[in-house]
Amino acid sequence: MIRAAVIAPLALLVMAAAGDPARESSHVVAEGETLGGIANRAGVPAAAIAAANGLVEPYDVRAGQRLLIPRQRAHRVRAGETLLGIAHRNGVTLSQLAIANNLVEPYRVRPGQTLIIPAVLPASARAAAAVAAAAAVADAPAAPRRPYFRRPHDGTVRLGYTSRADGGGHDGVDYAVHTGDMVRAAAGGTVVSAGAVPGRYGRVVAIDHGQGWTSFYGHLARVTVSQGEIVRAGERIGLAGQAGEAERPQLHFEIRRNQQPVDPAPLLGRR
Numbered sequence: 001m002i003r004a005a006v007i008a009p010l011a012l013l014v015m016a017a018a019g020d021p022a023r024e025s026s027h028v029v030a031e032g033e034t035l036g037g038i039a040n041r042a043g044v045p046a047a048a049i050a051a052a053n054g055l056v057e058p059y060d061v062r063a064g065q066r067l068l069i070p071r072q073r074a075h076r077v078r079a080g081e082t083l084l085g086i087a088h089r090n091g092v093t094l095s096q097l098a099i100a101n102n103l104v105e106p107y108r109v110r111p112g113q114t115l116i117i118p119a120v121l122p123a124s125a126r127a128a129a130a131v132a133a134a135a136a137v138a139d140a141p142a143a144p145r146r147p148y149f150r151r152p153h154d155g156t157v158r159l160g161y162t163s164r165a166d167g168g169g170h171d172g173v174d175y176a177v178h179t180g181d182m183v184r185a186a187a188g189g190t191v192v193s194a195g196a197v198p199g200r201y202g203r204v205v206a207i208d209h210g211q212g213w214t215s216f217y218g219h220l221a222r223v224t225v226s227q228g229e230i231v232r233a234g235e236r237i238g239l240a241g242q243a244g245e246a247e248r249p250q251l252h253f254e255i256r257r258n259q260q261p262v263d264p265a266p267l268l269g270r271r
Contacts, residue, residue: 031063037190040228047099048118075115083107090117147187147209149267153251161263171261172254177240179249185231186215194227202243218252219243
């Protein structure tokens with residue numbers, strides 16, 4: 001079973017080459033990108049990008065859509081300062097400052113706290129972004145019910161998925177592997193977790209595929225992708241191994257829908 005911290009939802013499908021949001025003032029969404037992935041690479045809160053572009057939940061974006069990236073600066077809170085006063089002195093609204101820093105009422109800040117000051121975009125730019133966002137929603141094709149998944153490895157299934165009411169079943173599929181075998185992304189998406197984690201799975205990769213779908217890969221000998229990276233279906237994400245509590249080389253693979261495990265078998269096509 002995977003802890004919720006390992007698989008954190010975000011949104012997307014399949015990727016193509018993209019610009020670098022870390023250096024852009026606006027970014028054209030590439031196939032497979034999500035708002036969360038763009039925000040992570042830009043170093044700007046997803047909420048700030050959403051607000052700058054008139055996006056509303058579930059904050060879906062589509063290929064070809066241009067997003068304004070609101071650049072920001074930092075402010076260290078001094079004794080006696082309030083969020084409202086800081087907002088006024090920096091030419092932003094209280095709500096803009098609160099959104100950029102994930103603050104909720106009563107908006108308390110403390111001395112020494114570092115706040116992100118969002119860039120103030122011209123009204124014309126905000127209006128254009130809002131129009132573009134509305135057009136993107138109107139023109140977007142109906143979202144697929146789920147991504148197309150493929151097997152992450154060609155090994156035989158050592159242990160399949162089982163579900164029990166008490167939660168004691170097996171949440172995924174274990175493949176027999178040789179150490180160093182290539183492990184591939186089951187579908188395109190954004191890497192939301194990559195590296196060593198405490199517990200049974202050792203080194204892991206988790207990928208967000210959008211629409212609430214995520215996939216998880218455990219017991220890896222080596223991880224070859226980074227958090228926030230966009231991957232294509234079939235792209236190498238790591239090398240198989242025996243990390244964590246595995247008694248022999250194997251790949252543990254899960255598919256989740258809204259963080260709930262589902263049986264991968266009927267969802268998997270061929271490579």
